Amino acid sequence: MRVLVTGASGFLGSHICEALLQEGLQVVGASRGKGVLSEIEGVDWRFLDITDADSVENFDFSGFDAIVHNAGITFSRKPRRYLEVNYLGTKLLIDKLIRVGYQGRFLFISSLSVHGPGRAREDDIRLIPITPYGVSKLLGEQEVRASSLDWVVLRPPVIFGERDRALVGLYKLMAKGVVLSWKPEKQLTVAYAKNVAAAVAFLLKRDVSREVYLIGDVTLSWEEFAQKVMETLGVNRRVVLPLRNWMVDFVAPWVGFLRLILRLPVDRHKLEEVRANQWVVESRKLIEEGFNPPFELEEALSRTLSWCRSKRLL
Numbered sequence: 001m002r003v004l005v006t007g008a009s010g011f012l013g014s015h016i017c018e019a020l021l022q023e024g025l026q027v028v029g030a031s032r033g034k035g036v037l038s039e040i041e042g043v044d045w046r047f048l049d050i051t052d053a054d055s056v057e058n059f060d061f062s063g064f065d066a067i068v069h070n071a072g073i074t075f076s077r078k079p080r081r082y083l084e085v086n087y088l089g090t091k092l093l094i095d096k097l098i099r100v101g102y103q104g105r106f107l108f109i110s111s112l113s114v115h116g117p118g119r120a121r122e123d124d125i126r127l128i129p130i131t132p133y134g135v136s137k138l139l140g141e142q143e144v145r146a147s148s149l150d151w152v153v154l155r156p157p158v159i160f161g162e163r164d165r166a167l168v169g170l171y172k173l174m175a176k177g178v179v180l181s182w183k184p185e186k187q188l189t190v191a192y193a194k195n196v197a198a199a200v201a202f203l204l205k206r207d208v209s210r211e212v213y214l215i216g217d218v219t220l221s222w223e224e225f226a227q228k229v230m231e232t233l234g235v236n237r238r239v240v241l242p243l244r245n246w247m248v249d250f251v252a253p254w255v256g257f258l259r260l261i262l263r264l265p266v267d268r269h270k271l272e273e274v275r276a277n278q279w280v281v282e283s284r285k286l287i288e289e290g291f292n293p294p295f296e297l298e299e300a301l302s303r304t305l306s307w308c309r310s311k312r313l314l
């Protein structure tokens, strides 16, 4: 089986490539730069810019049994950019695939953000994203679902793992013993990148078509997540920093400083996500259909934090 992975050079894309290679599949990775793919053997890399009509037009999509469309942006200071990449880029790609009569599978990496805050299930009919990112992922997903392609949609929540730098600022605080403590009802589901990648491999092997799946390993409060990270790092000191939504509103005008000082990829839209009480995956559809995530939270965190240390990020 020959599979094209878009966004292969990034965090999740690189784990997807590794998971597919492990399954013995032939993997072609596409993105604008080689990124972390230079560390991974066995992926045949090709240039592709999904926002550039010429690049999409000139790309040879023949000979693929499946395409994992994972390319996308999760943070931009220009909200318009989310639409350009996550929505219009996806549309350009689909239009081209339809034109050339692509007959293979098409697995789209969407996001829990399309649901908006709350407790998400695949059969939710009200999808109310609250950020430009969430809107762009929903619009991209709608293009996929309205197409004649043989599609499957996977909606992950916050993903952590090796090669992710977005959460490093939080790990740094936790390494110093700082626990951001919200009300316990503020919960989030997290997923380990290698488990999400394993789910992609699982879905490609199974004969599922025109189905949406949520995925998530574990649901925790912010404090519980910090506790797990600190246990993994062997940090005993605890400085609890109680946080409330009014404080988020207070710092919102200075969010640029947070970005610079804490080196967190935050803007006022990310703060909106933080203000919401729950980003929870309630469904177990994937598990009920036989998916067994290969990594438990403890091992996943241990691998992630070891990677951060090996890169001197912690």
Ligand SMILES: NC(=O)c1ccc[n+]([C@@H]2O[C@H](COP(=O)([O-])OP(=O)(O)OC[C@H]3O[C@@H](n4cnc5c(N)ncnc54)[C@H](OP(=O)(O)O)[C@@H]3O)[C@@H](O)[C@H]2O)c1
Binding pocket: 006, 007, 008, 009, 010, 011, 012, 013, 030, 031, 032, 033, 034, 035, 048, 049, 050, 051, 070, 071, 072, 073, 074, 085, 089, 109, 110, 111, 112, 137, 155, 156, 157, 158, 159, 160
């Ligand atoms: N990280 C999370 O917590 C999370 C959660 C839910 C869903 N997701 C989804 O997972 C996917 C991957 O996210 P990630 O966290 O791995 O992000 P990432 O590390 O920033 O990787 C994004 C990938 O997309 C590629 N890309 C960006 N713009 C492109 C363009 N114009 N043309 C072609 N490729 C482009 C990037 O490569 P180049 O820049 O070299 O082109 C890179 O390979 C996204 O679709 C995201 O919405 C992520």
